Amino acid sequence: MxxxxxxxxxxxxxxxxxxxxxxxxxxxxxxxxxxxxxxxxxxxxxxxxxxxxxxxxxxxxxxxxxxxxxxxxxxxxxxxxxxxxxxxxxxxxxxxxxxxxxTWSVRVPRRMQELRLSISEASNALTQSLGRSPTVADIAAHLNVTEEDVLEGLEGARAYSARSLSTPVTEDGSTSLGDTLGETDHEMELAELRIALGPALQTLEERERTILSLRFFGNLTQSEIAAKIGVSQMHVSRLITKALAKLRTELSAG
Missing domain, CATH: 1.20.120.1810 (Four Helix Bundle (Hemerythrin (Met), subunit A))
Incomplete structure (x- = not known):
């Protein structure tokens, strides 16, 4: 065997x-x-x-x-x-x-990512050899790039990490970073329309303005408006339609 x-x-x-x-x-x-x-x-x-x-x-x-x-x-x-x-x-x-x-919180071009690593390595090496923190000019000379390239790399490095919205920003921790951020104010979207609406209303006849005010600000029904101004409900409906058409034309032209 x-x-x-x-x-x-x-x-x-x-x-x-x-x-x-x-x-x-x-x-x-x-x-x-x-x-x-x-x-x-x-x-x-x-x-x-x-x-x-x-x-x-x-x-x-x-x-x-x-x-x-x-x-x-x-x-x-x-x-x-x-x-x-x-x-x-x-x-x-x-x-x-x-x-x-x-490890980047926000995607940046590969060139920027590699530049950030090169700057970090150069900074560590120069700190040891110079005995102080290197300047932008020191790093640029070490990497054989322009100072603008170094500044661009340092700016891009800000995308490397991000802070959580839950990060406390007060000593007692009662307020987080997210609490300090503004929210979309949907009323702002109507601000310009409201500014333009005033002059547009002035182009209407007085009765048309009265009817629109009673309908949309006073929240009266067409029947209640008809009884209030002494016309038929159908006539009120036609006046409202006519007044709104005028406003649309006026606002579109503005």
């Missing part, structure tokens, strides 16, 4: 070569899991570079791990490239896409 043994890889590089050569099956799945476990510290190290930028650490670690898995699945050891040199840009690219696609 022939006994077969499974060779255990001795190094990370050897593990990746075995993974690339292994056919689909349980052994390949086991090698893949082992490669992920072995290189996971690299993903965590890269994720920690982006801590303190408004994203939960768990989300960053998850994103970096996804980038690592993509790198492992795409890596081709026959090209003669070290895995670390291939994995680092892959993981960093995944993290940057996370910031670009999922």
């Amino acid at each position: 022939t006994i077969t043994t499974t060779r255990v890889p001795e190094t990370a590089s050897e593990l990746l070569r075995d993974l690339a050569a292994a056919p689909e099956g349980p052994r390949r799945a086991a090698l893949r899991d082992e490669a992920i476990r072995m290189w996971l510290p690299l993903a965590h190290h890269l994720a920690h570079r982006y801590t303190g930028r408004g994203e939960p650490d768990d989300d960053l670690l998850q994103t970096a791990t996804l980038g690592l898995i993509k790198a492992i699945d795409r890596f081709d050891p026959t090209r003669g490239v070290e895995f670390a040199g291939f994995a680092v840009p892959t993981v960093l690219g995944e993290i940057r896409r996370h910031f670009r696609d999922r």
Whole structure:
């Protein structure tokens, strides 16, 4: 009876070569899991570079791990490239896409998103090298862009995060941000019409104005108006129709 043994890889590089050569099956799945476990510290190290930028650490670690898995699945050891040199840009690219696609409260152009990240990284680097907060001119020179580009990026960064309408704005918490926002005043839509209505009413005959006033301001019925001014209800109806037609024509012309 022939006994077969499974060779255990001795190094990370050897593990990746075995993974690339292994056919689909349980052994390949086991090698893949082992490669992920072995290189996971690299993903965590890269994720920690982006801590303190408004994203939960768990989300960053998850994103970096996804980038690592993509790198492992795409890596081709026959090209003669070290895995670390291939994995680092892959993981960093995944993290940057996370910031670009999922952390903006308002969608802005991709160029603006990338500029915001570049400005943030430049600001951190210049703070360390200059020993002070960098100016717009410092950042522009560091990134080889214009000061207008930097200002545009800083302005666009305001879309990165938003405040909840439930955020308290008073010390006792009795008033929230939403309470301070104005509401649509539907009466404003009628303001212009009311201003124009006065002169338009003056174009009517006195009896027409009286009938409209009794109908729409006094809330009298046509029968009550007819009894009040001494005409028939049918005549009141015709006068109201005629007066309203005049008002529409006058308001449309105005």
